[in-house]
Amino acid sequence: MAEAQKESKRWVISTREEMRDAAVTVAREAKRRVSIFTHDLEPGIYDDPDFLEIIKRLVLSQTYARIRVLIADPTRAIKNGNNFVHLGRRLNTYIEFRHVREDLRTHAESFCIADDKALVYRLQASRWEGIVDIHEPAVAQLYGKMFDEIWLASEVEMEFRQLGV
Secondary structure, X not given: XXXXXXXOOEEEEOOHHHHHHHHHHHHHHOOOEEEEEEOOOOOOOOOOHHHHHHHHHHHHHOOOXXXXXXXXXXXXXXXXXXXXHHHHHHOOOOEEEEEOOXXXXXXXXXXXXXXXXXXXXXXXXXXXXXXXXXXXXXXXXXXXXXXXXXXXXXXXXXXXXXXXX
């Protein structure tokens, strides 16, 4: 228990820049898996070059790495393009996108979990206020379980799988 407290580092975020930095920090903690629940892939966050580099290194260095992304409304990401989507198309064995089933789109939150231990969480996806913790397994596992339930009930987003010319 003392070791968990020693490693734990929690802080509050309130701006877009802090959210971007938090997403990078949480992704950097991942050794095998990153799970993202987002409403629209938040441009400037999940397509940030630093975030993408961490994801790319993770999937290219770990045979069993897996990046799963649940998107409530993928329309903007598909229409406007997104560098994370482009990376996912190139590394589609490791990165998978799913469209949240319509009846499950009532979740207002947004979060990113790394290996069931690190987490950035925003209660309202439309706002930047949230918390980050790089070692909080109990909370990360709680949201990970919710993510898994929604993941299993959702469908693969075919628009993200299509290769662009």
